[in-house]
Amino acid sequence: MTRKLSKIFGLCLFMTILFLGCRSENDFVENNVTRERAPQKFYIFETKNNSAFYSKNGEGFDYANAFGYMAQRFDSINKTNITGLINTENLVIYKQSKKQFFIEVNNVPYIEFRIHSQPVIYDNQDVVMMYPKINEGIVIELVVAVLTDNETQLHFKTLSKDNKIFTDNISKFQQIYDRNFRDEFQKDSLGKNILSGRGGDIEEVVIIVIRDLGSGPRVGFPSSGIGQGQGGGCGGYHMCQPPAGEGGGGGEPNDPNLNQTDPCAKAQVPSSTATLNSKAAAYTNAQTAIVGMNNGLENGVVLGNVNGTIEATGVQTGGTSSIENLTSSFSNPIGDIHNHPNNNPPSPGDLYSLINIRNQFSEYNTRYVVTQDGTTYALIVTDPNAMNQFQQLHPPSIMPNSEGGNYVNFPNDLLQEWNDLRNTFSLSGALAFILNKYNSGVALAKMDSTGNFRGINVPTTQNSDGTTNYNYTLCPN
Amino acid sequence: MKNSLKTLTVLSLFIMNISCAQTVMRSVSDAREVELNKTEFIGKPLSYLLSKMNVEVKSTLPAPNKNRNEINRITFRFISNYEYRKTTSKEINDRPTQLTVVFNQNWGFVGEVCRYTDPNCNNWTKDDEKNLGDLVVYDIYVLGKD
Numbered sequence: 001m002t003r004k005l006s007k008i009f010g011l012c013l014f015m016t017i018l019f020l021g022c023r024s025e026n027d028f029v030e031n032n033v034t035r036e037r038a039p040q041k042f043y044i045f046e047t048k049n050n051s052a053f054y055s056k057n058g059e060g061f062d063y064a065n066a067f068g069y070m071a072q073r074f075d076s077i078n079k080t081n082i083t084g085l086i087n088t089e090n091l092v093i094y095k096q097s098k099k100q101f102f103i104e105v106n107n108v109p110y111i112e113f114r115i116h117s118q119p120v121i122y123d124n125q126d127v128v129m130m131y132p133k134i135n136e137g138i139v140i141e142l143v144v145a146v147l148t149d150n151e152t153q154l155h156f157k158t159l160s161k162d163n164k165i166f167t168d169n170i171s172k173f174q175q176i177y178d179r180n181f182r183d184e185f186q187k188d189s190l191g192k193n194i195l196s197g198r199g200g201d202i203e204e205v206v207i208i209v210i211r212d213l214g215s216g217p218r219v220g221f222p223s224s225g226i227g228q229g230q231g232g233g234c235g236g237y238h239m240c241q242p243p244a245g246e247g248g249g250g251g252e253p254n255d256p257n258l259n260q261t262d263p264c265a266k267a268q269v270p271s272s273t274a275t276l277n278s279k280a281a282a283y284t285n286a287q288t289a290i291v292g293m294n295n296g297l298e299n300g301v302v303l304g305n306v307n308g309t310i311e312a313t314g315v316q317t318g319g320t321s322s323i324e325n326l327t328s329s330f331s332n333p334i335g336d337i338h339n340h341p342n343n344n345p346p347s348p349g350d351l352y353s354l355i356n357i358r359n360q361f362s363e364y365n366t367r368y369v370v371t372q373d374g375t376t377y378a379l380i381v382t383d384p385n386a387m388n389q390f391q392q393l394h395p396p397s398i399m400p401n402s403e404g405g406n407y408v409n410f411p412n413d414l415l416q417e418w419n420d421l422r423n424t425f426s427l428s429g430a431l432a433f434i435l436n437k438y439n440s441g442v443a444l445a446k447m448d449s450t451g452n453f454r455g456i457n458v459p460t461t462q463n464s465d466g467t468t469n470y471n472y473t474l475c476p477n
Numbered sequence: 478m479k480n481s482l483k484t485l486t487v488l489s490l491f492i493m494n495i496s497c498a499q500t501v502m503r504s505v506s507d508a509r510e511v512e513l514n515k516t517e518f519i520g521k522p523l524s525y526l527l528s529k530m531n532v533e534v535k536s537t538l539p540a541p542n543k544n545r546n547e548i549n550r551i552t553f554r555f556i557s558n559y560e561y562r563k564t565t566s567k568e569i570n571d572r573p574t575q576l577t578v579v580f581n582q583n584w585g586f587v588g589e590v591c592r593y594t595d596p597n598c599n600n601w602t603k604d605d606e607k608n609l610g611d612l613v614v615y616d617i618y619v620l621g622k623d
Contacts, residue, residue: 321585342587399584407584412618413569416552416577419540420565424593466563 039152039233040240044070063129067145068113069099071156074230074237082143082156082230084110084133089459091262091476104265105476109135111143115176117169125151130165132173133158137181139174142166146229154237157229263436264475267443267455270380271475274366274445274453277303277334278376280310287370289315290339298323300338304330305363312337322349324405333357335366343371345428346379348418349408351435351442352396354379355387376447377428386441394438414438425458425470432456433470448474502530505555508576508619515617523578524610526617534601536561538575539591543598545608547588552577558599574621581615 044053044066053066068083075086083101084090091105103110110133117130126148133141142159159166234240277283286301293299298318304311313328323338346369354367358381367379381387394414399407410418414434421430432444436458445453455475460468500514501507511518511526518526530553538552553576554561564572591598 321587347586401584409584409586412577413620416538416575416620417569420538422541422590423538423598424562427590460566462566466566467559468562468566 039149040235041151042070042154042234042237042239044239045151063119063127063145063147064113064116065098065100067129067147067154068111068131070154070237070239071111071113071145071231072100073239074156077238078236080230082111083113084108088262091265093265103134106134106136109133109140112177112181115173115180130159130169132170132177134177137177139170139177142170142173152233153231155229155231263443263457264455266382267380267445267457267475270365270382270443271378271445271453271455274335274368274378274380275451277310277366278368278378278447278451278453282310282312283337283368286312286315286337287368287376290337291370293317293339296320296341298338298341300326300336302326302328302330302333302336303366304328304333306330306332310334319401319403319405322347322401322403322405322407324353332363333361334363335368337368337370339370339372341372343373343375343427345369345371345375345377345431346444348396348410348415348431350379351431351440352391352408354381354442355391358384358387378445378447378453380443380445380453381441382443383441386439388441390438390440390442410434421470426472428456429458429470429472433458446474500529502532505532505574506623507532508574508621508623511576512617512619518614518617521614522611523580523614524606526578526614527606527610536599537601537605538599541583541586541588542591543605543609544588545612547583548580548609548612549583549586550577550579551609553601558593569620571622572620574619574623576617576619578614579616579618580612 045061053062053069071083072086075081075083079087081087085101085103088110089107090103090110091107093102093104100113102114103112111131112134113131115132120128122128126146128147129145131143131145132139133143141161142165144157144159146155146157147153148155161167231237280303283303286303290299290301293315295317297320299315300318300323301312301315304313311330313326313330316323316326318324318338320341326336326338346367350367350369354364358364365381369377369379371377394411396408397411397415399409401407409415418430418434421433425433428444428446432455434440435442435444443455445455447453457473457475459471459473461471462468500510500517502511511529518529532555534553535556536554536558538554539548540550540552541547543551554573555575556573561573593599
């Protein structure tokens, strides 16, 4: 008996030692791999992957555009604001051809990547290029892109204002800016610069010869007079591997530059459409009928486009806290309206069911919600691809509803954040913040006093004690 | 033989101790243990879970409020509401640990959302324990870095 027990005990001890031994070995191997990894090149400079950045005029690699793209990508991934074009209060517009955002409305300083110096390429293949930073039409800083260490390091640095290169060149950049851009802007009612004639690309650019650079050290830009830079290796840009579809391999399924943009820019066109449709007689009549039900329940209609005219179904009645499966015979439904018998804005359930129905009908882009106090919101689809990716990444939690259908809510992590913001900030602001933060492809808009739907934007600022201010704003019309 | 019996007795006591062990939250880092062993608490009153939480609850987040007929879930935090507010710029799982208890009612979150400006909303008091203690736990989850 004793022998048997000893054997069992011995076996347990052996297994434990074996398990601990395996773990130690794994850790050892992992640590060695980490230590031995050499700096990787940016894939963008590999010939097979960089066709998008070769000049069409046979002038070789287009460093100006590539550095602009990479700076914006760095901002997007690291939530920085080197460029003033990502994570910014500026209104920007995305140009697919350049894979970059460009200024639309100037509120804070930004880098104008369409103006730049010529690339200065050193014998060791280090490359330096200079761009102006603009505010209110004035070149206020010069920023240099510095590619070094065998194309493994890229930093963006601001030149000191007492640097000779800065003093020699700033007026040239200003002249170029004035010649190419100043006449393109006009002031809006708030005195902000608005780019006019946005349909056409502004002509590019402009070579400024930086003669002094030639005498700099071979490693790149002269070190004196350069402010602290941002950037680093390919990991910080997610550019060690080409994205799928750009030269093969794994990497990122989506270009983060495409995912991150000003929420107001994303909501602008669909908000205008929501406003336009809400002016239709069918909308007005339907809203009156829904509000007139006054039954303590949710009631709704579907809106459809019938030969260019907006029509509505009859009123359909749901439960006390949800209305599911609004139906219609429209071949081209474009949205729906329902009421909340309290003052709550659209719910996560409203969001997820809109996503589902949008996948069945390609123009079903708007869900209007009228609350008890008359406030009207609209959930509007701004990016169907992002919307579906959001649903995949954050699938809803679903509970059966005894009244029929299901209760649909955010998964626990998003629900926690949403509920926290409802507690400390605002009911509709909480949803708008979550939709934008997680790039849901759906925006929340609110009807203003003039009957226009305007996206709810929630910029944040940090207080000195570490707390966050959430600011509830409506996007410009 | 005598030795064998002794060993067997000790081993039996050890195994019984393991199988009958009750989860007790002695520190914030034990919150994950509570989540892992949540079946021990599901179906029992909240008061039972609270009796096993030997860590001071410093703030709460109820949803939508603390009305015993309307509360769907309550999050227990082990730092003050103000200290928690300093961490909200971080992702939810990089913030301090919070343990949420879900009740099987009001999944539609019907009811007035209580606001942090009302001290009764985010504080945790003996009255809350008494008022909510007999609600039956439906689920438990933990978010946060610890």
